[in-house]
Amino acid sequence: MRCRYHLLAYLILTSFIIAQPKISGRLGIGYTSPDYKKFAESPFPKKGAFENMMLNFSFTYQVYSNVRIGYSQWSSFTSDKYEGEDFKRSFNYRAIVVETYFFPKKKLEVNFTIGPLINSGSISLTTKQTIEAWDNLMEEFDNSEIDLSVSDEMTTTFLGITSSVGARYYIKPYLAVETQIGFMENYYSKDKWKFQDKDIKGPDINIEDLPLFSFGLVYGW
Amino acid sequence: MVNFFLVSLVCCTVVMSQESQQTGNACQSPLIIKAKKEGMRSIKVTELPQFVIDLWSCRKENNSKKLFKRINEKTYIEDYKMSQQFVGFTATCAYCSAASVLIFYLVKLSGN
Numbered sequence: 001m002r003c004r005y006h007l008l009a010y011l012i013l014t015s016f017i018i019a020q021p022k023i024s025g026r027l028g029i030g031y032t033s034p035d036y037k038k039f040a041e042s043p044f045p046k047k048g049a050f051e052n053m054m055l056n057f058s059f060t061y062q063v064y065s066n067v068r069i070g071y072s073q074w075s076s077f078t079s080d081k082y083e084g085e086d087f088k089r090s091f092n093y094r095a096i097v098v099e100t101y102f103f104p105k106k107k108l109e110v111n112f113t114i115g116p117l118i119n120s121g122s123i124s125l126t127t128k129q130t131i132e133a134w135d136n137l138m139e140e141f142d143n144s145e146i147d148l149s150v151s152d153e154m155t156t157t158f159l160g161i162t163s164s165v166g167a168r169y170y171i172k173p174y175l176a177v178e179t180q181i182g183f184m185e186n187y188y189s190k191d192k193w194k195f196q197d198k199d200i201k202g203p204d205i206n207i208e209d210l211p212l213f214s215f216g217l218v219y220g221w
Numbered sequence: 222m223v224n225f226f227l228v229s230l231v232c233c234t235v236v237m238s239q240e241s242q243q244t245g246n247a248c249q250s251p252l253i254i255k256a257k258k259e260g261m262r263s264i265k266v267t268e269l270p271q272f273v274i275d276l277w278s279c280r281k282e283n284n285s286k287k288l289f290k291r292i293n294e295k296t297y298i299e300d301y302k303m304s305q306q307f308v309g310f311t312a313t314c315a316y317c318s319a320a321s322v323l324i325f326y327l328v329k330l331s332g333n
Contacts, residue, residue: 022262065303066311100311100318103301112318163321173261173296183325211329221266 022062026178028216030054030074035206051078056214060099068099072115072162074184074212086126088153091207093119093184095162109168109176117160119186121193123203124153154195156202160186168218176218184210247278248288256292260299 031052055077060070074093081087094117101111128147138146164182171177186207193202252272255263264272279285307315 100314106301112315114318
Protein backbone atom coordinates (compact mmCIF):
# COMPACT_ATOMS: atom_id res chain seq x y z
CA MET A 1 0.00 0.00 0.00
CA ARG A 2 2.81 2.38 1.00
CA CYS A 3 4.58 1.51 -2.23
CA ARG A 4 1.49 2.61 -4.19
CA TYR A 5 1.51 5.99 -2.44
CA HIS A 6 5.18 6.39 -3.28
CA LEU A 7 4.48 5.54 -6.90
CA LEU A 8 1.59 8.00 -7.02
CA ALA A 9 3.68 10.78 -5.46
CA TYR A 10 6.49 10.04 -7.91
CA LEU A 11 4.10 10.21 -10.88
CA ILE A 12 2.63 13.53 -9.73
CA LEU A 13 6.04 15.05 -9.15
CA THR A 14 7.60 13.84 -12.36
CA SER A 15 4.58 14.92 -14.42
CA PHE A 16 5.49 18.51 -13.52
CA ILE A 17 9.12 17.93 -14.45
CA ILE A 18 8.21 16.38 -17.79
CA ALA A 19 5.76 19.23 -18.41
CA GLN A 20 8.68 21.33 -19.69
CA PRO A 21 8.61 24.50 -17.62
CA LYS A 22 8.49 27.57 -19.80
CA ILE A 23 9.10 31.11 -18.66
CA SER A 24 7.68 34.00 -20.61
CA GLY A 25 7.51 37.75 -20.30
CA ARG A 26 5.06 40.12 -21.93
CA LEU A 27 5.25 43.81 -22.65
CA GLY A 28 2.11 45.46 -23.91
CA ILE A 29 -0.12 48.45 -24.21
CA GLY A 30 -3.82 48.53 -23.58
CA TYR A 31 -6.90 50.65 -23.89
CA THR A 32 -9.52 51.02 -21.22
CA SER A 33 -12.20 53.56 -20.36
CA PRO A 34 -12.00 54.91 -16.82
CA ASP A 35 -14.30 57.76 -15.85
CA TYR A 36 -12.41 60.23 -13.69
CA LYS A 37 -15.50 62.48 -13.27
CA LYS A 38 -14.63 65.62 -11.23
CA PHE A 39 -11.08 64.39 -10.88
CA ALA A 40 -10.35 64.76 -14.58
CA GLU A 41 -12.13 68.04 -15.06
CA SER A 42 -10.62 71.44 -14.42
CA PRO A 43 -8.08 71.99 -12.87
CA PHE A 44 -6.83 68.70 -14.34
CA PRO A 45 -7.04 68.89 -18.11
CA LYS A 46 -8.14 65.77 -19.97
CA LYS A 47 -5.38 63.96 -21.81
CA GLY A 48 -7.72 62.57 -24.44
CA ALA A 49 -7.06 59.04 -25.66
CA PHE A 50 -3.70 58.94 -23.87
CA GLU A 51 -5.46 59.03 -20.51
CA ASN A 52 -7.12 55.75 -21.41
CA MET A 53 -3.89 54.00 -22.34
CA MET A 54 -2.19 51.68 -19.90
CA LEU A 55 1.15 49.95 -19.99
CA ASN A 56 1.33 46.29 -19.16
CA PHE A 57 4.03 43.80 -18.29
CA SER A 58 3.71 40.24 -17.07
CA PHE A 59 5.77 37.20 -16.24
CA THR A 60 4.36 33.70 -16.42
CA TYR A 61 5.61 30.22 -15.72
CA GLN A 62 4.21 27.19 -17.47
CA VAL A 63 3.30 24.63 -14.82
CA TYR A 64 1.39 22.18 -16.98
CA SER A 65 0.95 21.55 -20.68
CA ASN A 66 -2.04 23.92 -20.80
CA VAL A 67 -1.51 26.20 -17.81
CA ARG A 68 0.68 29.16 -16.98
CA ILE A 69 0.62 31.05 -13.71
CA GLY A 70 2.21 34.42 -13.16
CA TYR A 71 2.13 38.07 -12.27
CA SER A 72 0.67 40.80 -14.43
CA GLN A 73 0.64 44.54 -13.89
CA TRP A 74 -1.24 47.33 -15.62
CA SER A 75 -0.13 50.90 -15.00
CA SER A 76 -2.02 54.10 -15.68
CA PHE A 77 0.01 57.26 -15.14
CA THR A 78 -0.59 60.98 -15.54
CA SER A 79 1.80 63.83 -14.88
CA ASP A 80 0.66 67.44 -14.98
CA LYS A 81 0.65 70.81 -13.22
CA TYR A 82 -1.79 71.70 -10.46
CA GLU A 83 -1.77 75.38 -9.45
CA GLY A 84 1.72 75.58 -10.94
CA GLU A 85 3.07 72.62 -8.94
CA ASP A 86 4.07 69.17 -10.17
CA PHE A 87 1.19 66.75 -9.92
CA LYS A 88 1.31 63.00 -10.55
CA ARG A 89 -1.46 60.42 -10.51
CA SER A 90 -0.93 56.69 -10.92
CA PHE A 91 -2.99 53.53 -10.66
CA ASN A 92 -1.35 50.12 -10.66
CA TYR A 93 -3.52 47.08 -11.26
CA ARG A 94 -1.61 44.01 -10.10
CA ALA A 95 -2.89 40.51 -10.74
CA ILE A 96 -1.88 36.97 -9.92
CA VAL A 97 -3.07 35.26 -13.07
CA VAL A 98 -3.90 31.73 -14.11
CA GLU A 99 -3.71 31.40 -17.86
CA THR A 100 -5.04 28.33 -19.65
CA TYR A 101 -4.54 27.92 -23.37
CA PHE A 102 -4.72 25.61 -26.35
CA PHE A 103 -3.49 25.59 -29.93
CA PRO A 104 -6.34 25.41 -32.49
CA LYS A 105 -3.70 25.67 -35.21
CA LYS A 106 0.06 25.43 -35.41
CA LYS A 107 1.61 28.73 -34.21
CA LEU A 108 -1.77 30.06 -33.05
CA GLU A 109 -2.71 29.95 -29.39
CA VAL A 110 -6.00 30.90 -27.78
CA ASN A 111 -5.69 31.76 -24.12
CA PHE A 112 -8.01 32.46 -21.20
CA THR A 113 -6.79 34.45 -18.22
CA ILE A 114 -8.40 34.89 -14.86
CA GLY A 115 -7.12 36.18 -11.53
CA PRO A 116 -7.55 38.39 -8.49
CA LEU A 117 -6.32 42.00 -8.49
CA ILE A 118 -4.52 43.84 -5.71
CA ASN A 119 -4.48 47.45 -6.89
CA SER A 120 -2.92 50.62 -5.65
CA GLY A 121 -3.43 54.27 -6.46
CA SER A 122 -1.43 57.34 -5.60
CA ILE A 123 -1.63 61.08 -6.08
CA SER A 124 1.47 63.11 -5.37
CA LEU A 125 2.18 66.81 -5.37
CA THR A 126 5.64 68.38 -5.27
CA THR A 127 5.48 71.94 -3.99
CA LYS A 128 8.18 74.58 -3.73
CA GLN A 129 8.12 76.64 -0.57
CA THR A 130 10.36 78.55 1.80
CA ILE A 131 10.77 77.44 5.39
CA GLU A 132 11.83 80.11 7.86
CA ALA A 133 14.16 77.92 9.92
CA TRP A 134 16.03 76.80 6.79
CA ASP A 135 16.13 80.40 5.54
CA ASN A 136 17.69 81.57 8.80
CA LEU A 137 20.26 78.78 8.68
CA MET A 138 21.14 79.60 5.07
CA GLU A 139 21.54 83.27 5.92
CA GLU A 140 24.00 82.27 8.65
CA PHE A 141 26.20 80.93 5.85
CA ASP A 142 25.67 84.04 3.67
CA ASN A 143 23.22 82.37 1.32
CA SER A 144 20.15 83.97 -0.14
CA GLU A 145 16.60 82.57 0.17
CA ILE A 146 16.29 79.02 -1.17
CA ASP A 147 13.08 77.32 -2.28
CA LEU A 148 12.65 73.86 -0.84
CA SER A 149 10.91 71.07 -2.72
CA VAL A 150 8.43 69.20 -0.59
CA SER A 151 6.76 66.11 -1.98
CA ASP A 152 4.06 63.97 -0.45
CA GLU A 153 1.46 61.57 -1.70
CA MET A 154 -1.94 60.19 -0.85
CA THR A 155 -2.44 56.49 -1.45
CA THR A 156 -5.13 53.85 -1.63
CA THR A 157 -5.34 50.07 -2.02
CA PHE A 158 -8.30 48.18 -3.39
CA LEU A 159 -9.13 44.71 -4.63
CA GLY A 160 -10.63 43.42 -7.85
CA ILE A 161 -10.79 40.60 -10.35
CA THR A 162 -9.72 40.41 -13.96
CA SER A 163 -10.47 38.09 -16.81
CA SER A 164 -9.60 38.09 -20.50
CA VAL A 165 -9.65 36.04 -23.65
CA GLY A 166 -6.82 36.37 -26.12
CA ALA A 167 -5.03 35.05 -29.17
CA ARG A 168 -1.30 34.70 -29.52
CA TYR A 169 0.56 34.18 -32.79
CA TYR A 170 4.09 32.82 -32.66
CA ILE A 171 6.42 34.60 -35.09
CA LYS A 172 9.31 32.53 -33.73
CA PRO A 173 9.15 29.75 -31.12
CA TYR A 174 10.35 32.29 -28.55
CA LEU A 175 8.58 35.43 -29.84
CA ALA A 176 4.88 36.08 -30.26
CA VAL A 177 2.36 38.86 -30.71
CA GLU A 178 -0.74 38.79 -28.58
CA THR A 179 -4.05 40.55 -28.45
CA GLN A 180 -6.57 40.28 -25.61
CA ILE A 181 -10.05 41.43 -24.77
CA GLY A 182 -11.25 41.37 -21.20
CA PHE A 183 -12.26 43.39 -18.20
CA MET A 184 -11.31 44.50 -14.71
CA GLU A 185 -13.84 44.60 -11.91
CA ASN A 186 -12.52 46.84 -9.13
CA TYR A 187 -13.93 47.52 -5.69
CA TYR A 188 -12.73 51.10 -5.40
CA SER A 189 -13.98 53.41 -2.65
CA LYS A 190 -13.24 57.12 -2.48
CA ASP A 191 -13.38 56.93 1.34
CA LYS A 192 -10.39 54.60 1.64
CA TRP A 193 -7.47 56.90 0.89
CA LYS A 194 -4.61 57.57 3.26
CA PHE A 195 -2.46 60.65 3.65
CA GLN A 196 0.36 60.64 6.23
CA ASP A 197 -1.28 57.64 7.98
CA LYS A 198 -4.61 59.45 8.28
CA ASP A 199 -7.84 58.28 6.61
CA ILE A 200 -9.03 60.82 4.08
CA LYS A 201 -11.47 61.10 1.18
CA GLY A 202 -10.08 60.68 -2.33
CA PRO A 203 -11.28 61.54 -5.81
CA ASP A 204 -14.65 60.39 -7.09
CA ILE A 205 -13.64 58.16 -9.99
CA ASN A 206 -15.40 55.34 -11.72
CA ILE A 207 -13.03 52.45 -12.31
CA GLU A 208 -15.35 49.75 -11.02
CA ASP A 209 -15.92 47.86 -14.25
CA LEU A 210 -13.30 48.57 -16.88
CA PRO A 211 -13.31 46.99 -20.31
CA LEU A 212 -9.82 46.17 -21.48
CA PHE A 213 -8.29 45.76 -24.94
CA SER A 214 -4.61 45.07 -25.21
CA PHE A 215 -1.84 44.29 -27.61
CA GLY A 216 1.58 43.03 -26.65
CA LEU A 217 4.80 41.27 -27.49
CA VAL A 218 5.63 38.06 -25.69
CA TYR A 219 9.13 36.73 -25.29
CA GLY A 220 9.51 33.38 -23.68
CA TRP A 221 11.12 30.03 -23.37
CA MET B 222 44.34 40.19 -9.78
CA VAL B 223 45.89 40.48 -13.26
CA ASN B 224 47.53 37.08 -12.83
CA PHE B 225 44.23 35.53 -11.80
CA PHE B 226 42.56 37.02 -14.87
CA LEU B 227 45.30 35.73 -17.18
CA VAL B 228 45.20 32.22 -15.68
CA SER B 229 41.38 32.17 -16.01
CA LEU B 230 41.63 33.32 -19.62
CA VAL B 231 44.18 30.62 -20.48
CA CYS B 232 42.08 27.93 -18.74
CA CYS B 233 38.92 29.01 -20.56
CA THR B 234 40.72 29.05 -23.90
CA VAL B 235 42.07 25.55 -23.33
CA VAL B 236 38.65 24.20 -22.25
CA MET B 237 36.84 25.83 -25.16
CA SER B 238 39.39 24.68 -27.71
CA GLN B 239 39.07 21.11 -26.41
CA GLU B 240 35.31 21.26 -26.77
CA SER B 241 35.48 22.48 -30.35
CA GLN B 242 37.96 19.72 -31.14
CA GLN B 243 35.60 17.15 -29.66
CA THR B 244 32.49 18.31 -31.50
CA GLY B 245 34.05 19.28 -34.83
CA ASN B 246 30.88 20.55 -36.43
CA ALA B 247 29.23 23.06 -34.09
CA CYS B 248 25.79 22.14 -35.46
CA GLN B 249 26.21 18.61 -34.11
CA SER B 250 26.29 19.56 -30.44
CA PRO B 251 24.12 17.33 -28.20
CA LEU B 252 21.75 20.21 -27.39
CA ILE B 253 21.17 21.11 -31.04
CA ILE B 254 20.57 17.44 -31.88
CA LYS B 255 18.12 17.24 -28.97
CA ALA B 256 16.30 20.39 -30.17
CA LYS B 257 16.17 19.00 -33.70
CA LYS B 258 14.55 15.78 -32.47
CA GLU B 259 12.24 17.08 -29.74
CA GLY B 260 11.89 20.80 -30.36
CA MET B 261 13.30 23.79 -28.49
CA ARG B 262 11.11 23.33 -25.43
CA SER B 263 13.02 20.14 -24.57
CA ILE B 264 16.00 22.34 -23.69
CA LYS B 265 15.90 23.15 -19.98
CA VAL B 266 16.29 26.72 -18.79
CA THR B 267 19.64 25.80 -17.21
CA GLU B 268 20.87 24.45 -20.55
CA LEU B 269 19.76 27.58 -22.38
CA PRO B 270 23.05 29.56 -22.24
CA GLN B 271 24.98 26.62 -23.70
CA PHE B 272 22.28 26.12 -26.35
CA VAL B 273 22.49 29.78 -27.39
CA ILE B 274 26.31 29.51 -27.61
CA ASP B 275 25.94 26.35 -29.73
CA LEU B 276 23.48 28.08 -32.05
CA TRP B 277 25.80 31.07 -32.35
CA SER B 278 28.73 28.80 -33.26
CA CYS B 279 26.56 26.88 -35.69
CA ARG B 280 25.28 29.89 -37.63
CA LYS B 281 28.26 29.99 -40.02
CA GLU B 282 28.20 26.28 -40.84
CA ASN B 283 26.71 24.96 -44.07
CA ASN B 284 22.94 24.39 -43.99
CA SER B 285 22.63 26.20 -40.65
CA LYS B 286 19.60 28.18 -41.86
CA LYS B 287 17.91 24.98 -42.90
CA LEU B 288 18.71 23.47 -39.52
CA PHE B 289 17.29 26.45 -37.60
CA LYS B 290 14.14 26.32 -39.69
CA ARG B 291 13.82 22.61 -38.95
CA ILE B 292 14.23 23.20 -35.20
CA ASN B 293 11.59 25.96 -35.31
CA GLU B 294 9.16 23.76 -37.25
CA LYS B 295 9.70 20.87 -34.84
CA THR B 296 9.03 23.23 -31.91
CA TYR B 297 5.77 24.47 -33.45
CA ILE B 298 4.63 20.90 -34.05
CA GLU B 299 5.56 19.78 -30.52
CA ASP B 300 3.78 22.80 -28.98
CA TYR B 301 0.73 22.07 -31.08
CA LYS B 302 0.70 18.38 -30.12
CA MET B 303 1.29 19.15 -26.45
CA SER B 304 -1.46 21.76 -26.09
CA GLN B 305 -3.86 20.85 -28.87
CA GLN B 306 -6.75 20.52 -26.45
CA PHE B 307 -7.61 21.23 -22.85
CA VAL B 308 -6.82 18.60 -20.24
CA GLY B 309 -8.70 18.16 -16.96
CA PHE B 310 -9.31 21.26 -14.85
CA THR B 311 -7.83 23.62 -17.48
CA ALA B 312 -11.09 23.52 -19.43
CA THR B 313 -13.01 24.67 -16.33
CA CYS B 314 -10.72 27.69 -15.93
CA ALA B 315 -11.16 28.56 -19.60
CA TYR B 316 -14.96 28.28 -19.40
CA CYS B 317 -15.01 30.52 -16.29
CA SER B 318 -12.88 33.13 -18.01
CA ALA B 319 -14.76 33.08 -21.32
CA ALA B 320 -18.16 33.15 -19.61
CA SER B 321 -17.21 36.08 -17.35
CA VAL B 322 -15.91 38.12 -20.31
CA LEU B 323 -19.03 37.33 -22.32
CA ILE B 324 -21.38 38.28 -19.46
CA PHE B 325 -19.43 41.49 -18.78
CA TYR B 326 -19.76 42.71 -22.38
CA LEU B 327 -23.40 41.63 -22.66
CA VAL B 328 -24.21 43.66 -19.53
CA LYS B 329 -22.16 46.61 -20.85
CA LEU B 330 -23.85 46.53 -24.23
CA SER B 331 -27.30 46.22 -22.71
CA GLY B 332 -26.56 49.48 -20.88
CA ASN B 333 -26.93 48.26 -17.27
